[in-house]
Amino acid sequence: MGEAWIAGVGSTKFGRHPDRSLLELATEAGRAAIDDSGIPPERIGAVFVGNLVSGILTGQELLGPLVAANLGLRHVEAVKVEDACASSSAGVRLASHMVGAEIHRAVLVVGAERLTGAPREVFTTSMTAAIDGDTEAASGLTFPGFWALVMRRHEHLYGTTREQVSAVSVKNRGFGVRNPLAQFREPVTAADVLESKPIADPLLMLDCCPVTDGAAAVVVASPKLAWRHNSPAVRISGSALVSGPPRVADYDDVTVHDGTVVAAERVYAAAGIGPEDVDVAELHDCFSIAEIVDAEDLGFFPKGEGGPAIAEGRSRTVVNASGGLLSKGHPTGATGCGQLYELALQLRDEHPNQVPGARVGLAHNGGGTTAAVTVHVLERLS
Numbered sequence: 107m108g109e110a111w112i113a114g115v116g117s118t119k120f121g122r123h124p125d126r127s128l129l130e131l132a133t134e135a136g137r138a139a140i141d142d143s144g145i146p147p148e149r150i151g152a153v154f155v156g157n158l159v160s161g162i163l164t165g166q167e168l169l170g171p172l173v174a175a176n177l178g179l180r181h182v183e184a185v186k187v188e189d190a191c192a193s194s195s196a197g198v199r200l201a202s203h204m205v206g207a208e209i210h211r212a213v214l215v216v217g218a219e220r221l222t223g224a225p226r227e228v229f230t231t232s233m234t235a236a237i238d239g240d241t242e243a244a245s246g247l248t249f250p251g252f253w254a255l256v257m258r259r260h261e262h263l264y265g266t267t268r269e270q271v272s273a274v275s276v277k278n279r280g281f282g283v284r285n286p287l288a289q290f291r292e293p294v295t296a297a298d299v300l301e302s303k304p305i306a307d308p309l310l311m312l313d314c315c316p317v318t319d320g321a322a323a324v325v326v327a328s329p330k331l332a333w334r335h336n337s338p339a340v341r342i343s344g345s346a347l348v349s350g351p352p353r354v355a356d357y358d359d360v361t362v363h364d365g366t367v368v369a370a371e372r373v374y375a376a377a378g379i380g381p382e383d384v385d386v387a388e389l390h391d392c393f394s395i396a397e398i399v400d401a402e403d404l405g406f407f408p409k410g411e412g413g414p415a416i417a418e419g420r421s422r423t424v425v426n427a428s429g430g431l432l433s434k435g436h437p438t439g440a441t442g443c444g445q446l447y448e449l450a451l452q453l454r455d456e457h458p459n460q461v462p463g464a465r466v467g468l469a470h471n472g473g474g475t476t477a478a479v480t481v482h483v484l485e486r487l488s
Contacts, residue, residue, distance in 0.1 A: 159439075
């Protein structure tokens with residue numbers, strides 16, 4: 107397999123877009139990524155569109171051909187990719203395969219979601235489509251309920267405290283202040299978190315990412331094409347898509363997400379690095395406890411030490427400098443490409459929360475009950 111590089115990225119602002127359609131958001135992000143890459147559109151051979159619930163909420167499917175047509179890309183391979191919250195990052199994994207196998211020299215991946223404006227019961231039903239409908243959804247399990255179980259168990263096993271979990275929200279909302287694409291740009295205090303209303307005990311409102319609209323896009327290209335049109339380009343040094351337990355009953359321990367563990371092992375081996383080499387990371391903090399579990403499963407901290415390490419600022423790796431999902435928002439199918447957008451800016455020294463000297467970045471994106479996991483390692487080699 108040959109190499110695959112990120113040649114260009116684009117993104118809309120994340121938040122509420124009541125006057126814009128899903129296709130408008132997707133087209134804006136896709137066009138921005140193509141323009142950023144400098145690659146002529148006729149060199150793009152395929153389009154993947156990551157999306158979770160467009161058919162349920164908007165009645166619109168056929169997203170691949172529609173987005174391709176809106177961008178003026180004719181006679182390309184155009185497909186929608188659905189893998190819950192990991193939909194667009196799964197598209198990047200597929201694109202890296204295509205480019206590495208020299209099937210296409212360049213592939214556009216767009217993630218887009220339009221979530222706001224739906225009645226609460228309709229929105230909740232659409233989200234639980236990513237939970238096993240025959241068993242757990244039928245019993246009333248929701249994603250806040252799942253992560254509440256994870257938090258309770260983590261507290262029981264490792265003594266993780268409410269204050270340590272709150273520190274994740276405080277940190278990420280602080281980063282979000284300086285990110286112009288973030289939905290929430292106001293800082294919060296630990297007291298604000300503790301005083302926010304309960305959602306699923308022990309999770310509180312400020313532990314939870316918001317309902318969000320948005321789109322982000324990535325152009326994956328061969329190294330020759332990427333460097334010809336854009337410098338510095340960013341190499342995808344490791345890429346993994348791994349299935350994890352799709353039901354709570356499938357877990358041996360809900361505080362260990364083995365899809366993440368295995369995906370991390372694979373990308374570290376492919377990139378020839380370890381977790382200690384990662385300068386900046388975007389982790390799937392759909393709920394504040396998730397960042398703690400993610401960081402442990404990725405090897406940034408031993409299991410059980412993530413809570414105190416994050417609260418005390420003892421991480422070598424800067425995590426969620428974008429503000430994460432807690433600040434940027436979580437437009438499900440767009441989140442994976444949104445994370446890669448943020449990392450590409452970091453490795454190009456263009457980020458509003460720039461990590462000085464960042465050369466290795468990692469993106470972790472989980473779908474469902476961490477049943478679909480992608481991990482990507484990006485490197486700047488110039």
